[in-house]
Amino acid sequence: KARDEFRGLAKGKDVINYIFVLDENKRLLGVIDVKELLLTEDSMVLKDIMDEHVHTLDPDCTLKEAYEKFARYNFRAMPISDDDYVMYGCVTYRDIVGLKHSFVE
DSSP states (O other): OHHHHHHHHHTTOSOOOEEEEEOTTOBEEEEEEHHHHHHSOTTOOHHHHSBSOOOOBOTTOOHHHHHHHHHHHOOSEEEEEOTTOBEEEEEEHHHHHHHHHHHTO
16 A cells, blocks of 8 residues: 555655655654665555654754764655654755755864
8 A cells, every 4th residue: 555655646756765654643653765665565564664763853953963963874864853753844865965065064
């Protein structure tokens, strides 16, 4: 089911790296690398393949802090969430690196 929904939602998108699993209140439950989703058996459920230990960015973190976290963990994208893991959005490594020269140094 997730693969079928992914196909529809992915149309027209330039890049999709991860699928963030949220509950009905937009609380972040886990993350799945798209490659993992595509290689998983049809009978698997999302909770069995998602990583529940998600590194997030605080909405008030600086560009420098975000860059340092990307450098430390080598992610392609990171969700932005509050202390209760309510997800507000996502930022990509490419976006952070593109702005780094203006603000970080």
